[in-house]
Amino acid sequence: MFIFLKLIGALILSCFSWADPIKPIPQQIEYDLKKALIGRELFFDPILSRDRNISCATCHDPEQGGTVHLRFSPKVSDDLKANVPTVFNAVFNFRQFWNGRAKDLYEQAAVPILNPDEMGLTKEEVERRVNKSDKYKKMFKEVYGIDYITFEHVIDAIVEFEKALITPNSRFDRYLRGEIDLTESEKEGYALFKKLGCITCHNGINIGGNSFQKFGVVNPYKWEPYFPDRYKITGREEDKNVYKVPSLRNVAITYPYFHDGSASTLEEAVKKMAYHQLGITLTDEEVTKIVDFLKSLTGEMPAILKR
């Protein structure tokens, strides 16, 4: 009976598993370096905030994995609190924000700048500020051939920079490419990752970031009205606690976890996931293995930041 069931399970798995549910991050991505360098300048420049005290990098700190190690974004409102998603590899996400309300980086990049609760500028103010700067005027003139910098140009440059923020050559990617072998623990962790079904949501190049899924499928997760979920957009009851699956790339350095930053360690996050999504409690051994696997997903610092 036991053998019989095990055989069935293996058969089902083998029937429906697919060769490459996860793809490595490419070494290079197509982007305009000259524009990206302007974008880098802007990304770290606090003139894009009302009080000139924060920049994009304040919340998307490359030193902190492209995010910030806080539960919530430092700039939040009462009706919207969210953990800061990493800017690293964001280009590979099918939509942006926890609830995917921006269809791409262009839509996303403008939001925090114009959000009164965040950087709090208007398009006109952004244009006024950058056009007053000889540095930007010169750079934009050189690269874009323009005399007046519009808000769209500013966003374009920032997006070009964000495109460059990819983290290739993680141990796992190199394993996928057959360059190195993972440790037994890491490999077993990956096997568990697949076997337990984590991979049904965390798949693709970003190991996530390509579908909306409910947090608390089996065992419901508490819901707060300020959560940045799909419900905020659709208003459908079933969309409560439905989020864009976050990428697991560099997950080891992007703590704390979940939309509400409620898990501060990987172990905690893995355990919570197992409980809410599968309804099981993992053994410590299983958790360790999965965490080991997750740690192998940390890639290299984006090349453009090393320049």
Add this chain to the structure above:
Amino acid sequence: MLRKVYIFSALIVVITILFISFDSYTKRVISSHERILRIIKTIEGIETKVDGEIFKAGLILYYNYDKLNDYMKELDRYIEMLEKDDYLKKREYSDILNLIKVYKKLWNKKKKYIEDFKTANSPIKNTAIYLPLLTLRYMQSVKNISDLRYTYMLAKIVSSIYLSRNAMDLDFVLGIKKDIETLKNYKFNDPEKESFNRTFIANVYTFFNFFDSYTEIIRNILEIKTKRTLSEIEHAFSQRFSDEAKTISLFTAFFTTTFVSGVGYIIYLLFRLDKENKNLQALRKTLEYSIRHDNLTGLPNRYSFEEDVKNVRNPFFILINIDDFRSINDLYGTKAGDYVLIELANLLRDIVPEELGGKVYRLGADDFGILFDAKLEISYEEIANQIIEKIENHRFIYENNEISISVTAGISTKQPLIETADIALKHSQKTRRSKVVVYSYEIDNKKQIERNLKLIRALKDAISNDRVVPYYQPIMNNATEKIEKYEALMRVIDGDGNTFDVEDILSIAKESKLYGQLTKIILHKTFMYFRDKEYDFSVNISLEDIVNKSTREYIYAVLEEFKDVSYRLTFEILESEEVKDYEEFSSFIRKIKEYGVKIAIDDFGSGYSNFSYLINKDIDYFKIDGSLIKNIHKDTNARLVVETIVSFAKKANIKTIAEFVNSREVFEAVKEIGIDYSQGYYVGVPVSSL
């Protein structure tokens, strides 16, 4: 016709331009159509791929959503391309654009379904797969499976869920609802088993929760009319295009027909034009030939001659005229005349030496010309004579009648050739001295007249400017060897101080009625000069002066005026002049004799004379002609004649004067013969004053 060609060519050009622009329009339409149809097809293809990915996502456990997302984004881009396509922005395509908007709306709806699908698919798939694994986990951990009923129920539930998921059939799920209830109420003494049971049931419920919406979502995805809308778009667009294509092919047919028939017509016109052109050309050639050639003989004509002459550097031209050609026509008929002309033309063609490049022309009725470009070493006059000889020796046989002709030729090397040669020819015909006459100014009256007119002008000019003056040549008494008298000789000086030739002046003066005036001037001046001198003096007058009343009266008046001097005057009259009116002449002689004027016969012995009957009465001197005197010292014949004249003169009591006594020898001879006076360079040259 040429204008027609132009008009039609212009038409063709216009049509071609229209056609080219129309063609580019057609190309644009076709390429736009292809492009849009391609986009529609691509959208269709991507949507099929999306559907395929959805299927895969449902089926494959470890499915990667990236591809599905990529396809969806790609489809978005293509819809945007369609929406932004300028071609569809045209008013007549607004319905298509509306259909595209409908499609976009449906697609956006489908996208939402797909997101929902993804959200539902993961847990459904996960639980469906996870439940057997969970069961396995339970069996692994429990080790001792005592409760076979529980295990049976687990297996039943798991297989039902598996079946229902794959069959998309809720009935299988409903069938196990009771079993789930049983499981829920199961009592466990082992907490681990209880925990498992709870997890298992939660997973089953998760499946239940999602499965309802899952099947509905899939139904929605399958039923949404995106593809039908897409094929509607395609159909409508193709329909619209085929309408447009009909118009295009209609226009194309029209253009092609117009173009082809236009070109055809032009070709026809050009063909006709070419034919006409050929006829014209032939006509022109004939005309040109007849312009340049004589119809009868086929020889080049006068026109041709004028053309050729321009290219000849040293022309030598022989003009040949048939003597009394008219009589041939009269005698034998004009046909015979024509025959002679043709025969002569052929003969000339034959006999004119080709190697010298002589060309034969017929220049008039019976005038033939031969033109050479003369080379120095050749005697063309001889050639001309040979030609004439050959012509005159030729026998023209016309209807058994032998016609011989004689010809006369004029030769010229001076332009205008025909005119000058004609003058020579006329001269030859007039003089009858030679068959061939070469043109010269001398025989050219025209030239003479020109020269005469010039002289007359000069003479008149001299008269009015007092440039007619007497020069005086001394006459010596041979016995005393003293100068006793002078002969007044007329000199006419031109504006530059040069003296005119007296012979020229005299002949001109006679013809132009200026002679009398000259006589008057010289007579008066001479009188003025000699009236207070001791010498005798002589003045030349002509019979014309005597005949001319005005001169005669003038002479009388002068003689009267210088009554005291008149006895010293001698009038010299040329022997060669013919006295026509003896009465008049005699009365003149009588009248002047009253004043004691003497008469000398000038150039006596040079020619015939009818003075003879006068001799006895009135002649005072014989002025023996210079031609007899100048060689008298060695010419015995001349001496004989002179001696006779002298002896005759002595008997008639007439004094003799020798002219042209240019040397001592002549003087000695003259003196010896007994001539009374001598005149000539030996004695003294003419001078303007003594």
